[in-house]
Amino acid sequence: MAATSFALPDARRIRSYLRRLPLATLGLLLAITAFYIAHLFLPGLTQWGALIPQEIGISTLYRLNTYPLIHKDILHFLLNTIALVPLLERFESEHGTIVTIALFTGPFGLLPGGLYTLLERYIFHLNGAAVGASVWVFLLLCNEAMKTYRVNPYFIILDWKIPTWTTPLALILVINFLVPHTSFLGHVCGAVVGYLWGLGYIRFLAPHDKILRFIEGKLNLLGRLPHYVSVDQKTYGRYGVLPSTSNGTTRVGPGIGTLSATNGVAPGPTGGSQRLGL
Template sequence: MVSAALPQFNPARIRSYLLRLPIFTRVALFAIIALWFLSILPLWDVQQWGALIPNEIHLSTMHRLNTYPLVHLNFFHVLFNALALTPLLERFEAEHGTLVTLAMFLGPLSTFPAGLYLLIERVILRGNNAVEGASVWVFVLLAAEAIKTYKTNPHFSIGPYKIPTWSTPLILTLVINFLVPSSSFLGHICAIAVGYLFGFGYLKVFAPPEKALRWIEGKLDLLGRLPHYVSVDQKTYGRYGVLPSSTPTLAGAADGQVPMTYQGSTQRLGP
């Protein structure tokens, strides 16, 4: 009886889920895996090229502000980050569309955590601890989801204690820092701060307008040419959360949806 109640591993369902992933999520995962594979070959020092190293940031290396989430230290670093990132990124792309996801993750959701980290690590702490790993995106998305949840369910209970739902990413990063001391606590905190800003809507201004997106999609016929592309009119809920609906069942369902590393000490983002 006990074994029958346990969840069963179903390869067919996992395969079906992977085949339904939207295009940006697929490309991001492919880039992460490809760069890890290249890093184990003796041809190119991928970490040195792409990690966020404070003292290596200048005009000719600004690409690091975008590449550090794609670079990982080893197989397990890739594995855990990919497992954590995939459902969060897939949901984000389904809610906001592929072009918005592309613009945000190649823009403020990568560069703002990096800029904040550089400000604290290099200017305030005078350190040179490098960071890398897709957990920066994981914590940005977790923080945004925590704010969304907080608006409808401000607390959850553990025994007699009421814990604010917005604090869950902070608790998680404390646990990860305890279990994996080589992870970058500061990098995760910077990602959470940017995720909070996004969750409260302060980063909306950096997303391209829908009119421009529709023009680009129509001009390039992206929906017809790119498999698994999510257009601006295909989004599940709307660009920045659940859109108002006159259908009670849809509104109720929407509410229920929300229930590194070289030079200095080598740190990584994530387990």
């Protein structure tokens, strides 16, 4: 019997893909990678930057921004970055580079991290340390799920009509049961913020287009920065694709067509950590 051969990923394609990434996505990927390399030489870095509810105070609020950048081991790092990069690239293409940087260095860490801290510290009286970019993965998956829901509200398995917006929640449950040392609560906190963004309730956190155009014009960012996505280059505009008037459903079952969803994203591998991740 002939030995089975497995094709290795083409390094040239991977390098080409990374070189085409928009600016903010590439910057965050480099930051996550830098933190992972640094923690190999500075083991105390994880403890310094982790989101530890009982240690959050005025002087340690930086933890609400550092925890998504820190990963515990190589598998944790790879799973999270592989899942995050395509979702983040899509988000930046839709909303622009400045908005992506502003949100992912601010509210998209603060809001899920703050919610996690409040629940752990004051409701459940726990103190689980949280690190990992999986909080961003589920945030972005839930945002994509809401866009998919507007176009294709349901998929049908046999006689069950299941809302498409619930797909990330199902993934959270599966990961919680199958992968040890994950935080169900942490993933849910990321999902809540993603749904709020997808529903439009926290869109006010993004800078207004007029402000963005002023900054871009004064600094000539589009001309000076490679792979910069300006406010006028966004793929779908600030509020995404408008809902379809058709009541689309997707059927899955014997003798029925395959699942498809316009503007949807199939859940990819998801990472985690001590908590919040794998």
